[in-house]
Amino acid sequence: MSAHGATLAPGVASLGICFEGVAKRFGPLTALREISLEIGAGEFVALLGPNGAGKTTLLRIAALLMNPSSGNLRFTVATGAAQQDLPLEQAKPLLGMVAHNSLLYDELTASENLTFFAQLYGLEDVRARVLAALETCGLGARAQGIVRAFSRGMRQRLTIARALLHGPRLLLLDEPAAGLDHQGLAWLAVTLARLRDGGCTILMSTHARNESLELATRAVSLAGGRIAHDTGLRGDVRPLLAALQGAEA
């Protein structure tokens, strides 16, 4: 499968994200308790932890889909040696998210789904981009297929393709390996490797092993809404990864 580079917004090299005392409550339920975490540009962070630890909530806050109940969220941009804050509004088009839901329209074709989102993001040369994206994720032959008829694996691949369409500089993934077969997992690993090498910052949550984790430069584990362990920038991620249960089905 080919590699199709994404165009960068001029001057934006890579995006970092900073959680400062971020907490999130849903009525009586507390999902996150005072999380302070600084992720530098270009890092590949594996977000680990059991179900209910707050991984999804953290990712949704990072994606600007949710406001924290307290605390602050900051985006930083590094151009050359300098690092400065980026206002949320400007960071928004640079974010990409792959979530539990497919975020697709079942009644539209794969091509129509991607075209719609490409237009919404104001991308240029929509037709070519969509075709290239479909080729890259291996759905070129099914471009005119209605998403409703797709298998779980195909849907997941299209979801990931949609998230990458606008060339995000910070990619948030919530259990992206779910539903992918061996070929799909290999493709995911290749895609993430390419993104990482291109300077994209990646924050990926998972609760089981998969190939893409090998690419991680840092591991942060959550438990009960708090950071239980953080290997930091120079830490060794392997012990934490080894502790994960089994292989991804």
Added chain:
Amino acid sequence: MTTARAAAILLAKELRLEFRARELLNATVIFSLTVIVLFSYAFDPTAEESRHYGPGLLWIAFLFAASLMLHPSFAREQSNGALDALRMAPVSSFALLLGKMLANFIFLAVTEAILLPVFAVLYHVSLLGVLGPLILVFVLGTAGLTIVGTVFSAISAHARMRELLLPLLLFPILAPLLVAAVEATASLLADPPALDWAWTAFLVGFDVIFLTAAWLLCDFLIEE
């Protein structure tokens, strides 16, 4: 990206979705048709009676149809979480709302366009002479319906019992719109027909007030 352009893209998506599945439109048309036909069958009104009660019946039929149709339009976004993707895109909340409003308006307008001739035939009223002003009244009234209806479907999308809740929320607020639309339609069907400027201006006022309110408060509707 301007709001207008974003709304146009969203509208195109809505239309494509609906004409692929065609469930909403079918249900809306058939429901309105049933109401209108049933009433004609049960009461068999003369032409004079039709002029008297017809407008009220027409608008109530469309009101019910709208309240049935509005909920599914937001529910569609929720089924696969597509609303999240829309919120992450660099488009304003108002563009999202406007896109939905325009789509709902078109669906209702199509329903009305199909049903008005049926009404004219069953109730022995002639609409041809007043078609222009009639279309104006229906456009203004339907706009009010969709503006308030779309806002409330966004509100009730998060609540339990939302199918029942939406009409409950909608009908009291739309009462003045209903009165205005019915009166304006009635004066057009009267003998001699005349366009009532007072009621028409009222409809414009209603639309402007609630569209402005929707524009000011749209962020609160779209947020998580």
Added chain:
Amino acid sequence: MKRRIAIRALLAALIVSAGYAALFIAPDERTMHAVQRIFYFHLAAWMTSFTAFFIAFIACIAYLGTRRLKWDCLAVAAAEVGVICCTIGLVTGPLWARPVWGIWWTWDARLTTTFILWLLYISYLLLRGLLEDPERRATLSAVFGVFAFLDVPLVYMSNRLWRTQHPQPVILGGNGSGVDPLMGKVLLVCVIAMFGAMIPVLVDRYRLERLRHELDELRLAVESRAAAAESLSPKGGL
């Protein structure tokens, strides 16, 4: 505590004296006689309910502007009190109209507006009951509250416009016209008494709502301390 009891005792005395005044002191009305006395409470109820709904409207806007939950507490308290006063008004109206004019109800501007207002705020309370997350409930119901109150002048105007085109015999029109000065004084006392009844209820309901929120906050604090303690113990960790 003592002060609260004193205030409430004073207000109770006021209400009792207002009732006495309405029933015994006010002169007998020329045509309607005793039944007319309901009017004192009917009008007072309408004024208090409208004031309460207006307070709710302001509270909704304040919440949307500041996002502080105390405004949401005020909004729901004012809405509930408003609905109660409105119900009193809607019940006393027909009670008065039926013996006097032989009809229970008519769609004149004031009555229609009152009825729609009642429906709108019942819907508001219903909506709140069906939304679970406190923040989302506060936000969405505030938006609805703003729309609801904006509708009120429209309802009134639409009714007046309808009335100019379909003139009805004016039956509930001349309430204030040519009022006997003693009647006017009794009316004033009744209105003050009604407000005196409404305001403590509003304040209490507001306090109740805020206490509920405080309770939730405390519960959270206890839980998070317990969770923190647990994660520090040897068994804690991943």
